[in-house]
Amino acid sequence: MSANVAAAAKAAPSPEDKSAISVRDMRKCFGDHEVLKGISLEAHKGDVISILGSSGSGKSTMLRCINLLETPDSGEVRVDGELIRMKQARDGRQMPADIRQVERIRANLAMVFQSFNLWSHMTVLENLVAAPTHVLKRPRAECLEQAEALLKRVGIWERRNYYPPHMSGGQQQRAAIARALAMNPKVMLFDEPTSALDPELVGEVLRVMRSLAEEGRTMLVVTHEMGFARDVSSKVMFLHKGEVDSVGEPKEMFAKPPTPQFKQFIANFNK
Amino acid sequence: MDFDFYLSTMWSVLKALPLTLEIWFFGIAFGLIIATGLTWLRASGHKLGEYFTRAYVFVFRGSPLLVQLYLIYFGLSQFDFVRHSPILWPILRDPMYCTIVAMALNTAAYESEIFRGALRAVPVGQIEAAKAFGMPAFTRFRLVTLPIALRLALPAYSTEIILMTKATALASVVTIMEMMGTAQKIQHDTFRPIEVLTCAGVIYLLLNLSIARLFAWVEYRLSPHLRPPPEQSQQIKPVPEVL
Ligand SMILES: Nc1ncnc2c1ncn2[C@@H]1O[C@H](COP(=O)(O)OP(=O)(O)O)[C@@H](O)[C@H]1O
Ligand SMILES: [Mg+2]
Numbered sequence: 001m002s003a004n005v006a007a008a009a010k011a012a013p014s015p016e017d018k019s020a021i022s023v024r025d026m027r028k029c030f031g032d033h034e035v036l037k038g039i040s041l042e043a044h045k046g047d048v049i050s051i052l053g054s055s056g057s058g059k060s061t062m063l064r065c066i067n068l069l070e071t072p073d074s075g076e077v078r079v080d081g082e083l084i085r086m087k088q089a090r091d092g093r094q095m096p097a098d099i100r101q102v103e104r105i106r107a108n109l110a111m112v113f114q115s116f117n118l119w120s121h122m123t124v125l126e127n128l129v130a131a132p133t134h135v136l137k138r139p140r141a142e143c144l145e146q147a148e149a150l151l152k153r154v155g156i157w158e159r160r161n162y163y164p165p166h167m168s169g170g171q172q173q174r175a176a177i178a179r180a181l182a183m184n185p186k187v188m189l190f191d192e193p194t195s196a197l198d199p200e201l202v203g204e205v206l207r208v209m210r211s212l213a214e215e216g217r218t219m220l221v222v223t224h225e226m227g228f229a230r231d232v233s234s235k236v237m238f239l240h241k242g243e244v245d246s247v248g249e250p251k252e253m254f255a256k257p258p259t260p261q262f263k264q265f266i267a268n269f270n271k
Numbered sequence: 272m273d274f275d276f277y278l279s280t281m282w283s284v285l286k287a288l289p290l291t292l293e294i295w296f297f298g299i300a301f302g303l304i305i306a307t308g309l310t311w312l313r314a315s316g317h318k319l320g321e322y323f324t325r326a327y328v329f330v331f332r333g334s335p336l337l338v339q340l341y342l343i344y345f346g347l348s349q350f351d352f353v354r355h356s357p358i359l360w361p362i363l364r365d366p367m368y369c370t371i372v373a374m375a376l377n378t379a380a381y382e383s384e385i386f387r388g389a390l391r392a393v394p395v396g397q398i399e400a401a402k403a404f405g406m407p408a409f410t411r412f413r414l415v416t417l418p419i420a421l422r423l424a425l426p427a428y429s430t431e432i433i434l435m436t437k438a439t440a441l442a443s444v445v446t447i448m449e450m451m452g453t454a455q456k457i458q459h460d461t462f463r464p465i466e467v468l469t470c471a472g473v474i475y476l477l478l479n480l481s482i483a484r485l486f487a488w489v490e491y492r493l494s495p496h497l498r499p500p501p502e503q504s505q506q507i508k509p510v511p512e513v514l
Contacts, residue, residue: 067403069399069402069403099407100407103405103406103407104405105405106402106403106404106405107404107405108405109403110403110404111400111403111404113396113399113400113403115396117396117397117399117400118400119397119400119401119414119415120397120419120496121418121419121422121493121496130404130414131401131404131405131406134406134410134414135404135405135406135407135410162500163495163496163500164496165496165497166496166499166500179404183404183405189403
């Protein structure tokens with residue numbers, strides 16, 4: 001209980017509250033298919049933003065443009081106030097001006113994938129220490145200690161010497177979340193973290209995510225879990241055909257859908 | 272059966288094993304270096320590199336190793352510039368070096384295709400995870416792409432190495448007295464081809480058996496994640512020994 005109070009205090013907006021992620025007018029085409037048509041997004045520290053939208057609306061692309069797994073065609077991305085610098089490539093497209101800067105920023109933006117993407121040739125423990133030791137250059141012993149603590153937290157410490165293919169989907173996704181936490185990221189990006197899981201395994205992953213939200217972590221969560229969006233997130237963003245259809249406070253959004261598209265979307269879920 | 276003859280032939284052919292192994296070792300070692308270069312050239316994304324490696328693979332995979340060996344040993348020495356070159360001539364006038372060169376060039380074509388396929392087969396998600404965690408390109412390659420690609424390449428690579436073991440026998444046509452050359456000489460002297468070739472065949476078989484076992488062991492060691500987890504395999508009870 002006291003932990004929750006402390007977490008709540010930490011998450012409460014303070015006057016010096018700063019932007020964690022700021023996206024301005026992001027556009028992205030695949031061929032002549034415009035997938036993102038000018039997306040803007042403001043995430044403050046401690047925000048948990050649920051990104052909703054039907055399949056193909058551009059949710060994954062938006063998330064992947066933030067950490068530059070895809071290169072946006074135009075628009076600005078700022079992480080922690082720092083602008084990701086872009087330059088014009090010879091073919092006229094945008095590309096990162098400084099790959100070192102991108103790598104440094106990526107290390108602050110841990111990502112959790114729909115299909116876990118744990119490194120299959122490494123044990124769970126090795127998965128957790130690989131990036132902290134090789135990217136952040138932290139001492140291995142310290143990383144191991146932190147990794148074990150994180151695995152205890154997500155409840156799979158007993159499986160620390162297992163290889164990912166030997167674990168259930170829920171365990172793999174919890175390991176993937178622990179791997180992300182091991183980077184001490186400023187923002188966590190989740191791309192449909194429970195969509196590849198059997199229904200009975202969704203709960204264990206959502207519980208971990210809920211506890212992260214409670215301790216005041218900044219999270220962008222692409223999800224189809226309406227319960228999580230409504231009860232856990234501080235903001236809901238609804239994407240429709242590559243555009244931000246509506247943004248708002250979750251309780252209000254679900255109580256009074258601001259647009260017909262969003263109304264239709266949640267109606268489909270309640271069926 | 273003339274056991275003494277079998278034994279003495281076995282012994283004579285075995286004495287040529289070190290030479291066979293020498294050709295084999297240097298052939299695959301240089302072959303691996305060339306294959307690595309070709310793979311890198313092909314993966315680098317330069318059009319010129321791609322055309323070169325495609326042409327290389329086409330030529331060396333498309334023609335018999337024996338033809339390549341003859342062309343290198345007999346063909347290249349036809350050129351004046353080769354005979355007057357202080358670097359090329361000492362290599363190309365020596366049948367042993369020629370065999371190694373031919374084997375290396377030939378196996379490199381196959382291996383570069385094996386490696387290219389393996390690199391392409393590394394799941395994108397594994398690489399994307401490494402990117403998303405801020406790993407620079409080289410770290411990504413060393414920690415994720417390469418270890419996965421090597422495991423994928425190993426079965427085909429071991430087959431290629433076994434083919435190379437057998438290919439060392441071609442050295443006999445350019446006067447090298449490795450195992451096959453020795454066997455042929457004994458056969459020539461004794462007119463007992465069946466016994467002699469049986470001896471040689473058995474030695475090649477045993478050699479390849481050991482190589483295959485070695486690769487199987489390496490593969491086993493490198494792929495604990497593809498086997499059932501530890502306690503699961505213990506759950507499978509051993510068959511009770513009733514007999
Ligand atoms: N690498 C790609 N190449 C071409 N088209 C893509 C690529 N990635 C996504 N798309 C297309 O972009 C659209 C949006 O995809 P995505 O962002 O994955 O949607 P969501 O995550 O909301 O389901 C889809 O129509 C998809 O087919
Ligand atoms: Mg998606």
